Each structure stands twice: as structure tokens, then as C-alpha cells.
Amino acid sequence: MSNEPAVPLYLYQKRWFLDRSRFKIGMFARQTGKTFTTTLDIVDDCFEAWASGGRTRWVILSRGERQAKEAMEAGIKLHAKAYQLAYDMAIEEELEYDFVPDPERPDVKFKALEVALSGGSRITALPANPDTARGFSSNVFLDEFAFHRDSREIWKALFPVISAGWKLRITSTPNGKGNKFYELMTAKDPVWSRHEVDIHKAVADGLPRNIPELRAGISDNEAWDQEFELKWADEASAWLTFELITACEDEAAGDPSRYTGGPVYIGNDIARRNNLWVAWVLEQVGDVLWTREIVARRNIPFREQDAIMDELFHRYNTVRLAMDQGGMGEKPVEDAKGRHGPLRVDGVLLQGSTRLNVATIGKQAFEDRKIRIPMGDTALRADLHKVRKVIGETGGIRLVADDDSEGHADRFWACMLGVSAAQIAPEEFAYRSAAPSANSERNPLRSRHDDDQPALGHDRCRFRPGAF
Incomplete structure (x- = not known):
């Protein structure tokens, strides 16, 4: 034959x-x-x-x-x-x-x-x-x-x-x-x-x-x-190895239509001209953070950035937004707090120990497979792998990344911010009507129907202490 x-x-x-x-x-x-x-x-x-x-x-x-x-x-x-x-x-x-x-x-x-x-x-x-x-x-x-x-x-x-x-x-x-x-x-x-x-x-x-x-x-x-050239990547200094990254990939991740209505946490890396502006949307499902959407834009005006974020808040039950407050991030963070409330927006200065802490929390989610990311996205995979740890003369760890045409690990930091924002669960409060007072008839702010109202269940108001 x-x-x-x-x-x-x-x-x-x-x-x-x-x-x-x-x-x-x-x-x-x-x-x-x-x-x-x-x-x-x-x-x-x-x-x-x-x-x-x-x-x-x-x-x-x-x-x-x-x-x-x-x-x-x-x-x-x-x-x-x-x-x-x-x-x-x-x-x-x-x-x-x-x-x-x-x-x-x-x-x-x-x-x-x-x-x-x-x-x-x-x-x-x-x-x-x-x-x-x-x-x-x-x-x-x-x-x-x-x-x-x-x-x-x-x-x-x-x-x-x-x-x-x-x-x-x-x-x-x-x-x-x-x-x-x-x-x-x-x-x-x-x-x-x-x-x-x-x-x-x-x-x-x-x-x-x-x-x-x-x-x-x-x-x-x-x-x-x-x-393309089949070279084995040096994983010794990579903050997220390719094995960690691909182990958390899932075909169901990155699809907004799969949103189930659960609490959502958003990480936002801010840029205006050269790098990417990225919003990474994570839904908490059980103990796993599922990526529902990654919005990446380049060279868009701040008003468009605000409009995208407002639309994400509208479509998802957003509990917390963690934004990169460094550099040009001061005003976007201040504006976001004005639009969505200071309890739902955290400004994070990605410097020194805070920068390392945010990245460590994110890395732990990958190591424990508590996050799901889109499958087979080469650009995303390369961006997540771009950040490397450098040991200084005193033994301290610095995180560095090359700045190229694909940005400065912007998707990486948006992801890390989103994961960090989800570490403290929202606190929910219940409200109950006060007992009627003796002079309730003379209280012009009290409804005549108040005495007949049952106890109210918890509303959508949540309080979270600062995560960073």
C-alpha cells in the first residue's frame, strides 16, 4: 500500500x-x-x-x-x-x-x-x-x-x-x-x-x-x-508563567452574554495616548472570578472613557471599581467617585508596596485557579506574561514590564486591580421602620402609613471599607 x-x-x-x-x-x-x-x-x-x-x-x-x-x-x-x-x-x-x-x-x-x-x-x-x-x-x-x-x-x-x-x-x-x-x-x-x-x-x-x-x-x-520561532520562554522571572495563565483559560470566559447577575468587580488601567485604557470585568460565581468582558481602547478621550465605564456600571451589578490613580488617573478617579459614589470606587496608587500587594493578590488567584480568562487570546496571554520580577541589591522585589506597541502590561494591571477589588465582600444592611413616637401626628416628615409598613429587606446599598 x-x-x-x-x-x-x-x-x-x-x-x-x-x-x-x-x-x-x-x-x-x-x-x-x-x-x-x-x-x-x-x-x-x-x-x-x-x-x-x-x-x-x-x-x-x-x-x-x-x-x-x-x-x-x-x-x-x-x-x-x-x-x-x-x-x-x-x-x-x-x-x-x-x-x-x-x-x-x-x-x-x-x-x-x-x-x-x-x-x-x-x-x-x-x-x-x-x-x-x-x-x-x-x-x-x-x-x-x-x-x-x-x-x-x-x-x-x-x-x-x-x-x-x-x-x-x-x-x-x-x-x-x-x-x-x-x-x-x-x-x-x-x-x-x-x-x-x-x-x-x-x-x-x-x-x-x-x-x-x-x-x-x-x-x-x-x-x-x-x-513562531519555538523558543522556550524563560519563566524564572515571569510574575505569571504561561502555565499559570493557560491553566485559567476557559472557553466560557470573556462572553458578556454569560453574565448571571452576580456581583461584579472592575479593574481599570488608565491611559490617554500611547498605552491601552483597559476595563476588566469580573463576575463572582461561587469562589471563582469569571471574566465577563475586557474593554481595551487606545487614544480615546476621557469623556469616552467615562461613557464606557458608565455603561458597564449600567449593565452589570458593579460592587467595586478599582482604578489606577497614578499619573493622569487623579481626575478620572475623582470623577468616577462623583458619578458612582466613593464607596464603589477605589483609587489605587500602583507604587511601592501597594503595587506588589495588588500583583500578589492577583497572582494568588491564578495559582489557586480562582479566576477564568478568555481562551486562546495570544495578545492577552503575552500581556499577562509581560510583567517580570527583578530582585534589587537589598533583596526587594520590583515588577517591571517592557513598553511596546501593545502597551505597558495594561491588561495585566487591569486584571490585578479587578481581582484585588474582589477580596473584601460587600456588607449588606437591613432597614426596619422605627417604632411610632407619641407625637408622630405632629411629625410632618413621617408618613401616616409608616406604622403599617413591614420590615424592609436589605436593599442594594453596600458598604465596603477600602481594600488598599
């Missing part, structure tokens, strides 16, 4: 496809077709099983439900047509398996997409976590493994499952050094067949990309180094 693929491939894709090693791992630059090529590998394996009168089983574990669906729609389904394999596809059907899709959100149902191909081979795609990894005995494809939450726990659950002769395929772009993908790619053992394709090698092998244009467009040296 020919090893030539049923669809045209670039040279680096052919090398990956024709490598029939049992354990195969590849580190590829962004948008170079790693998922497309690996799903072709999977369909070809099913085709070979069918041609020899057998059947096989594959499971694709992706970092989220959207990515699992893309692997099935733009990969498996497309290649099955190219091989002229008949298939039945259970799209949008919740398949029943003996695991909880996400232990942190047991009430959320994830959809497992499944294809049954000619000859009885089956392919299932679903979000990855240790329970889903443990739930199957099959060949496995770990898609974007460096970005999987709990990558080491997934690995411990998975490897015994595939030990009985099953194949394993792993692809990803780098995501720092704190995950299992880094360990597998940099190990010196001969067991794994390792492939590495940066943007330069991909273009040399035929991928039509304009490298100078891409680099100018991303406008972030660190993001370029990681996403």
Missing part, C-alpha cells in the same frame, strides 16, 4: 505524516497545519485498518470543546471524504461516558464528538482532563498538549491506557517550561520520534507566509519567539 497521502502536503507535513513511529511528538509554529496533518495521519490509520479487514480506535484530546470540534470538522471529516470513507458523525450529541468532563464545573456538560468510519473504526474528540484521558483504551492524539490544563496529571492517567500497543501522537507550540510537553520534547531518550518545525523551516518547505509581515504584525518579540 502506498504511503503517499490522499491530500497535498508541504515537505515538513510529509515528513510528519510518513513517520510511522508508535510514539511521535512534534513542536510546530502557529498555523502551520499540525492538527490538519495529524488528523490525516489518524484517518489514514483507520483506512489501513479497514483495507486489512480490521478496525481501530482513536481519541483526540484537545484543550477545549471548540478545538475538539475544529479537529473533527476541519480535519477528520475532510480527510474521510478525501479517502472516500463513509462515516456517521455524531455532531452536537452528548455521548455518555463514565467520567466528569470538568471536576471544577460538574454542572457543565461537554460534548464528545464521534465519527464511525467504514469497517467499524471510531474516532472521538473531546476536551482533555485526567478523567477523559483515563476513560478510553485506544490510540491517542494530544492536540496542543503544552496548553492542556493539568498536563502532568493527564499524562499520568493516559500512559497506562495506551501501554497495550496503542499509538500516541502529540503536537503543540511551546508554552514555557513548566509543563509535560517541554519535558517530552527536551528529553534525550530514543523512544520518541521528535519533529520541530519553526516558521522559517515551514516557509522553506513551501508554506506561503510572509515572515517580515507576520513579525511586524504580532509586534511582540516574546510572543514571536515562542509562537
